[in-house]
Amino acid sequence: xxxxxNDRGVVQGQWQGKxxxxxxxxxxxxxxxxxxxxxxxxxxxxxYGQCWVFAGVMCTVLRCLGIATRVVxxxxxxxxxxxxxxxxxxxxxxxxxxxxxxxxxxxxFHVWNESWFARQDLGPSYDGWQVLDATPQEESEGMFRCGPxxxxxxxxxxxxxxxxxxxxxxxxxxxxxxxxxxxDKRRERVYSDTKKIGRCIxxxxxxxxxxxxxxxxxxYPEGSRKERQVYSKAVKKLLSVEAxxxxxxxxxxxxxxxxxxxxxxxVTKPSITGKFKVLEPPVLGQDLKLALCLTNLxxxxxxxxxxxxxxxxxxxxxxxxxxxRESHTVKLGPLEEKKIPVTISYSQYKGDLTEDKKIxxxxxCLVSKGExxxxxxxxxxxxxxxxxxxxxxxVGVTVTVEVLVINPLSESVKDCVLMVExxxxxxxxxxxxxxxxxxxEKALIQFNITPSKSGPRQLQVxxxxxxxxxxxxxxxxxxxxxx
Numbered sequence: 001x002x003x004x005x006n007d008r009g010v011v012q013g014q015w016q017g018k019x020x021x022x023x024x025x026x027x028x029x030x031x032x033x034x035x036x037x038x039x040x041x042x043x044x045x046x047x048y049g050q051c052w053v054f055a056g057v058m059c060t061v062l063r064c065l066g067i068a069t070r071v072v073x074x075x076x077x078x079x080x081x082x083x084x085x086x087x088x089x090x091x092x093x094x095x096x097x098x099x100x101x102x103x104x105x106x107x108x109f110h111v112w113n114e115s116w117f118a119r120q121d122l123g124p125s126y127d128g129w130q131v132l133d134a135t136p137q138e139e140s141e142g143m144f145r146c147g148p149x150x151x152x153x154x155x156x157x158x159x160x161x162x163x164x165x166x167x168x169x170x171x172x173x174x175x176x177x178x179x180x181x182x183x184d185k186r187r188e189r190v191y192s193d194t195k196k197i198g199r200c201i202x203x204x205x206x207x208x209x210x211x212x213x214x215x216x217x218x219x220y221p222e223g224s225r226k227e228r229q230v231y232s233k234a235v236k237k238l239l240s241v242e243a244x245x246x247x248x249x250x251x252x253x254x255x256x257x258x259x260x261x262x263x264x265x266x267v268t269k270p271s272i273t274g275k276f277k278v279l280e281p282p283v284l285g286q287d288l289k290l291a292l293c294l295t296n297l298x299x300x301x302x303x304x305x306x307x308x309x310x311x312x313x314x315x316x317x318x319x320x321x322x323x324x325r326e327s328h329t330v331k332l333g334p335l336e337e338k339k340i341p342v343t344i345s346y347s348q349y350k351g352d353l354t355e356d357k358k359i360x361x362x363x364x365c366l367v368s369k370g371e372x373x374x375x376x377x378x379x380x381x382x383x384x385x386x387x388x389x390x391x392x393x394x395v396g397v398t399v400t401v402e403v404l405v406i407n408p409l410s411e412s413v414k415d416c417v418l419m420v421e422x423x424x425x426x427x428x429x430x431x432x433x434x435x436x437x438x439x440x441e442k443a444l445i446q447f448n449i450t451p452s453k454s455g456p457r458q459l460q461v462x463x464x465x466x467x468x469x470x471x472x473x474x475x476x477x478x479x480x481x482x483x
Contacts (some may be wrong), residue, residue, distance in 0.1 A: 002134035005144040011049035022047025054134040077110030077315035080170035094309040095362030126150035158231035235294035278378035285408035291339040296332035348354035385473035407437035424453030
């Protein structure tokens, strides 16, 4: 009921960057406004949401029903469409994703919920935290839904147990497989980091805004013997007759979906290593300066052809526009390391940067003996906003808040608006016009709030402009009761 796909549910999803007739998912500041709009609109789906919106609404609804629930963020989250527990990515000679062949994907992050309850259908071993995902990604038994899947079952590879175990297992522990697609329609496995799925699985601490890492609840240490044993167990469970009858048919041998039988042998590790190194902090509105560091692991000289590409992307890692393509030929002496400078100017990315503020760099390294190495780097552009409360916060007493904003661009901006919201701090939403800002200019904006509730309260501030993606910040204000 939280997503609108199969019924008159609450939130309608949109991932294409066009939000006409609705609200940009990044502009929602809480689930209450969404639920109220759905109710007042006679249960017409509210436009629009993405994963964190679905999870926020789901958390509110379940807590209102008395079910202990928390929000979970998974970084490098797999979306396995063909159910083979791997993300199969097809690229060209520049490392660019071939979208017509690549059905699986790895989202920069994905957000779902966990709820705490007994699994009488599975037995007491699987009680406790259960994964529930309201984001409409894949159908489960004819409906867009996911879970409940026992977190314990996921960690132990018991993917045959109800519900949607294979999909959730892949989200946190799929192998990441890269294929180079040749013009003659041959595919060739390329060496890349296969262990990047499911990093820093996180939730908020109880009583504070600290991050709690719960990766260990979902899987054993990445690459450990136990983790590999669990992975093999999960594959065998999927291939068992019992599991086969419970899930949709797997395409065992197709161009796009690759079954595990031909992936168990690791690809040969190349005789060079490579990584992108950020030379200066990647700041919104500034040029990006990086270096591709290549190291020869052998005692002989080697010649390497390096094809570098860059693209703006959505948080789902879907490419939006190519912003860089260049080639280099590098000669590496025995055990030598060389750095190839990579620069992306603001003018190259400003027209195609999405509100996710993300750029993907890729380097396909072709070694003289036929070895191939793919190096990738996700970059999230940083921004800046500071919030200060100028005095003690007390229920019923007005206090001033000061916000420092900066124009991140190398050009002047106008028509900026500061949007402010905070439960127990403001009635509704406050909108403040910001004067025109010259390149890199800072501005101090002050406004008053009168808290109505005591305890820790979150004040959210959002600098909105048509010339750059929203810049967000928040501060926790501890409000005392009136004397």
